[in-house]
Amino acid sequence: MPVKQKEPLIMHPRPSSIVAALYTLRDLDTDVVILHGPPGCCFKHARLLEEDGMRVVTTSLDESGFVFGGHDSLVEVLEKVIERFKPKRIGIVGTCASMIIGEELHEAVTQVQPDVPVIEVEVHAGYRDNTKGVIMALESALACRIISEAEFERQKALLKEATMVEKRHGAASKEYLAPSRGDLKFKVAGRLLELIKEGKKGLNILNAKKETAFMFADINLAVDEAAKKFGSRIVNMANLDENVGLPKNRRNAREIREELTQKGMELHHIIGGLDEYPIAGNTASRIIGEKYQDFDFAVITGVPHALPMDNIKNMELFSITNGPRQVAPLKEMGHQHVVVEIDLHPKTLGVSHIVESEFGATLREMSRDA
Amino acid sequence: MPKQIAIYGKGGIGKSSTASNVAAACADEGYRVTIIGCDPKSDSSITLLRGRRIPTIMDLMREGMDIKEEDIVFNGYKGVKCVEIGGPEPGIGCAGRGIIVAISLLKKISKAIEDTDLVIYDVPGDIVCGGFVAPVKKGLVNEAYVLTSGEYMPLYAANNICKGLSRLEMTLNGVICNSRGAPNEENIVSEFAKEIGSQLLAFIPKDVLVQTCEREGFSVIENAPDSNIAGVYRKLARSIMTRNEGKIPVPLDDARLRELTRI
Numbered sequence: 001m002p003v004k005q006k007e008p009l010i011m012h013p014r015p016s017s018i019v020a021a022l023y024t025l026r027d028l029d030t031d032v033v034i035l036h037g038p039p040g041c042c043f044k045h046a047r048l049l050e051e052d053g054m055r056v057v058t059t060s061l062d063e064s065g066f067v068f069g070g071h072d073s074l075v076e077v078l079e080k081v082i083e084r085f086k087p088k089r090i091g092i093v094g095t096c097a098s099m100i101i102g103e104e105l106h107e108a109v110t111q112v113q114p115d116v117p118v119i120e121v122e123v124h125a126g127y128r129d130n131t132k133g134v135i136m137a138l139e140s141a142l143a144c145r146i147i148s149e150a151e152f153e154r155q156k157a158l159l160k161e162a163t164m165v166e167k168r169h170g171a172a173s174k175e176y177l178a179p180s181r182g183d184l185k186f187k188v189a190g191r192l193l194e195l196i197k198e199g200k201k202g203l204n205i206l207n208a209k210k211e212t213a214f215m216f217a218d219i220n221l222a223v224d225e226a227a228k229k230f231g232s233r234i235v236n237m238a239n240l241d242e243n244v245g246l247p248k249n250r251r252n253a254r255e256i257r258e259e260l261t262q263k264g265m266e267l268h269h270i271i272g273g274l275d276e277y278p279i280a281g282n283t284a285s286r287i288i289g290e291k292y293q294d295f296d297f298a299v300i301t302g303v304p305h306a307l308p309m310d311n312i313k314n315m316e317l318f319s320i321t322n323g324p325r326q327v328a329p330l331k332e333m334g335h336q337h338v339v340v341e342i343d344l345h346p347k348t349l350g351v352s353h354i355v356e357s358e359f360g361a362t363l364r365e366m367s368r369d370a
Numbered sequence: 371m372p373k374q375i376a377i378y379g380k381g382g383i384g385k386s387s388t389a390s391n392v393a394a395a396c397a398d399e400g401y402r403v404t405i406i407g408c409d410p411k412s413d414s415s416i417t418l419l420r421g422r423r424i425p426t427i428m429d430l431m432r433e434g435m436d437i438k439e440e441d442i443v444f445n446g447y448k449g450v451k452c453v454e455i456g457g458p459e460p461g462i463g464c465a466g467r468g469i470i471v472a473i474s475l476l477k478k479i480s481k482a483i484e485d486t487d488l489v490i491y492d493v494p495g496d497i498v499c500g501g502f503v504a505p506v507k508k509g510l511v512n513e514a515y516v517l518t519s520g521e522y523m524p525l526y527a528a529n530n531i532c533k534g535l536s537r538l539e540m541t542l543n544g545v546i547c548n549s550r551g552a553p554n555e556e557n558i559v560s561e562f563a564k565e566i567g568s569q570l571l572a573f574i575p576k577d578v579l580v581q582t583c584e585r586e587g588f589s590v591i592e593n594a595p596d597s598n599i600a601g602v603y604r605k606l607a608r609s610i611m612t613r614n615e616g617k618i619p620v621p622l623d624d625a626r627l628r629e630l631t632r633i
Contacts, residue, residue, distance in 0.1 A: 006434055069500060100467050102500025104507045 007128060011176045012325060016125040017133030019045045021093050024137035025119060026054045027210070027246040028146055031087035036074050036103060037061050037095025051350030052211075055085055061097055070098055074108040082114055089146070091119045091137075099124040117144045129172070131159040147246070154244075161278035169305040169329045179324035182340035189362045191337065192223070192299065192318055193370055196232040200296035203315070205284055206238035208302030209277045210249055212322060213240070214348040215341060215355045216301035217256050219320050222360035223299050224265045226367040235292060237269040239280040239302075244273035255352050281307035288312060305330055320359055372404075374489045374510055375543070375610065378535075379517035380527035381495025384548040387580055388517055388603075389492040390417045394591035395600075395607035397448035401487040404443075405450060406476070408505065410457025410465045414492035418446030421587020426456020427472040437475065443482045447592050451482040466501020473504045483510065488611065495527070497534055506540055513543040513616055515571070518562070520547065520555030522631045525562055529627055532566050532619035541616030544571035546606065551576045554633060562630055566619040572606035575599065 018035075019042055025033050032055040035042060039060040046056035059065075059073040074092070081090065092105045105120040119140045123133050135156060142152045166172040195202065204223045208216040220236065227234035238260075242253040253274050260267065269287055272280030281303070288295075288311040297316040300307055304319030305326065317335040321327070322344035330338045339359050347355050377385050386407075393403045407414025412426045424444045430437050446452045455472040457465040476483055483489050491505045505511045514535055518528035528545070535542055545563035547570060549555050560570040575598075583593040590600045622630070 099470075100464060102466055102470050102504060102507070104500075107507070 009175055010172055012171070014171055015130040016042070017123050017127045017130045017136070018042055018093060018095055018125050020130045020133030021121045021123045021137040022046070022049055022056065022091075024134045024141075025091040025093070025121070026052055027248045028089070028119070028137070028141050029247055030054060030089045030091040030119060032057065032081050032085050033091035033093055034059060034074070034077050034081060035093050035095060036070060036098045036105060038097055041095045041097070048346050048349050051346075053350065055081075055087075057081060059098075061095075066097060066101060069101065070103055071107060074103070074105070075111055078108055078112045078114070082112070082116075088116050089119070090114060090116060091121065093137075094122045094124055096124040096126060117146060119144055119146065129163045129166075131163050134159055151246075155275070158275060158278055165278045165303070165306045169333055171323060171325050173329050177325040177328055180327035180340070181324065181342065182321070182327045182338045185339055185359050185362045186366075188318060188337045188339050189359065189366050192297075192363065193226060193230075193366055195297050195316065196223075196226050196234075197230050197370065199230075199232050201233045201292075201294070202227065202235075203288065203292060203295055203298040203300075203312075204234050204236045205271075205298060205300045205307065206236075206240070206302055207271065207277050207280050207284065207300060207304070207306060208239065208274070210274050211252055211348045211351075212302060212345055213238075213252065213256055213274055214351050214353070215344050215357045216320065216322075217260060218354050218357040218360040219301045219341075219363070220299070221260060221263060221265055221354065222357075222363040222367075226363060228264075229367060235268050235295070236266060237271050237284050237287065238267050239270070239272040239274060239276055240267065241270050241273040241276070245275040249274040252352075256354060259354050277303045278306055285311050300335075304335065305333060309333055320357075371512075372484065372486045372489050373513065373611065373614070374483075374491070375513040375515060376491040376493050376505060376511045377515045377517055377546075378493060378497075378528075378531045379495060379548075380524040383495065383517050383519060383524050383527075384574075384580075385495065385517050386414045386492055387417075387584065388546060388548060388574070388606075389414060389490050391580075391589045391591050391600075391603040392607045392610060393418060393450050393488075393490055394447050394589040395604045396488055396611060397450050398591060398595075398604070399607065399611070401611065402485075403450045404482045404486045404489045405446075405452055406483070406489065406491050406505070407452075407454040408469055408491055408502070409494040410455075410460070410468070412454040412456045415444075415446055415450075415452035415454060417584050417587060417589045417592075418450050418452055419444065419587070424452060424454055426454040427475060428456035428458070428468050431471070431475075437479065439479050439481060443480065447589065451486065453480075453482065464501070466499040466504075469501045470504045473508050473510065477508065477510070497531070503534070503538065506538055511540070513614070514540050515544050515546055515610070516542060516568075517546045517548055518559060519550040520552040520558040520631065521550060522628065524550075525558075525627060525631060526624075528562070529566070529621050532621040536618050536621060539618060542566070542568045542619040543613070543616035544568055544609075546571050547573045549574060549576045558630055558633060561633065562622070562627075565622055565626070565630075567617045568619055571609055572602060574602050574606070
């Protein structure tokens with residue numbers, strides 16, 4: 001009997017599988033999601049997701065719901081949701097409380113008999129890897145025939161890789177990771193401009209997770225603008241393939257690409273789609289190995305830790321992340337400059353245009369004065 | 371699809387003895403049988419395994435095993451497949467959640483609950499929370515049986531179980547009387563069965579042989595195959611395997627229940 005290697009202890013709280021399921025349902029163009037659980041569960045993300053046009057409601061289980069079960073509340077909310085929002089696609093998502101007491105989401109669906117598809121996700125937050133919540137949501141979507149078997153397998157492979165990326169150099173790589181604001185944007189922008197002005201050759205790589213690209217792309221755009229101003233050679237790469245992934249990810253890739261083109265930024269290499277951030281780094285690494293090994297510096301935005309070090313270790317590295325706990329692992333990998341765009345994600349919900357970043361704004365301002 | 375049954379009844383009324391003897395009797399008739407012990411005490415299959423205790427699903431899960439079917443399914447008397455879900459020590463954690471997790475795991479990895487003729491779920495006497503009805507809710511049980519004696523408290527429990535079954539819209543396929551030697555017992559239980567819309571399938575007389583065999587780690591079917599009581603279990607097993615009509619039970623009110631035990 002194979003004994004699983006005991007997973008090392010990780011003490012800092014990490015992303016929730018329930019939230020991961022919610023975001024996945026959004027990517028599947030679900031109109032309304034019912035959280036079956038206590039009113040405060042996933043409050044912040046439930047609110048933020050409304051920015052993207054998805055309604056998120058809760059059955060508001062209380063002490064008596066925990067004791068006597070929440071079936072009636074779920075039926076009531078499901079009926080209300082159908083009446084009020086007239087959704088074309090509904091999601092029902094479990095929580096720790098409802099799953100521990102053995103609530104059966106399907107019973108309410110059987111009773112109410114909605115005439116639109118209902119994606120039921122029996123998820124709680126007690127999974128070590130939050131990607132489990134994505135997989136569970138996709139499994140249900142597959143059962144409802146909302147996605148194809150091929151897309152499901154593709155996503156599953158990507159999520160496995162995403163989990164590995166976090167274990168190697170991400171938030172799951174250490175027993176405890178202290179959050180950090182990273183290096184001063186002013187100083188990092190100064191050093192970057194110095195290199196650009198010296199005419200050093202640089203790589204400008206966007207490898208962002210889904211909608212976060214709306215802000216990370218602003219940084220790559222600012223780098224491209226500065227390079228143009230000082231006549232430095234920059235090669236741009238981005239995971240903006242608009243032909244892969246769930247509908248929303250394709251849409252967003254197209255929107256960002258069109259805007260970058262319109263603003264005069266040429267993308268020399270497309271390294272994958274917006275959901276391919278765990279593997280697009282490998283594609284970038286291969287291209288760098290073939291063509292750009294002698295470059296002097298690289299700016300990597302989004303998920304910089306997914307880019308293998310092999311072909312970039314001799315370059316001066318500027319990475320921009322939105323994870324305060326990602327600073328230490330990136331420094332350890334050998335990135336000299338690590339910048340944090342704090343609270344980036346909320347600002348990229350409900351948008352269809354590139355959103356200004358602090359680092360991008362700093363770079364533009366300093367480049368103007370230079 | 372196999373016949374998937376669950377035997378309910380008050381704690382201590384003899385569910386495990388009945389389940390294991392019915393399992394053994396069905397195996398004697400050539401049926402492929404699987405028994406799933408859902409009680410945290412994990413003692414459902416012990417008399418089919420000559421007293422041996424098998425590792426439970428929860429034990430392996432706690433140790434972080436990558437669980438395969440062969441780690442949790444054990445061959446007992448005449449090839450009866452035995453599984454014990456297990457659970458935490460009394461008073462710790464959440465046994466109900468354990469059953470939910472184990473049932474999902476079984477559904478995912480086990481052929482023993484599909485590729486067979488009869489699956490018996492031996493569930494704990496008190497369905498104290500949602501987890502304990504997981505086999506029913508997850509669609510793994512299609513027939514329910516209630517075991518009771520003619521005494522008031524076991525009948526009260528049986529009636530309560532019927533309330534649960536009717537709420538779950540689960541059919542009851544028969545009532546089994548495990549005699550405790552109460553006066554007029556067979557009539558009482560037979561009348562109870564009739565009034566809730568079911569029927570008495572078997573009257574199992576009180577026989578010390580059952581306990582004697584269990585103490586040695588055997589079912590009566592294995593250790594005393596020619597005994598009267600073995601004959602009773604065989605008859606019950608045949609009737610479970612051949613009948614399949616069930617009805618959603620209509621529970622009685624308490625006053626009627628009290629009256630019944632006085633007849």
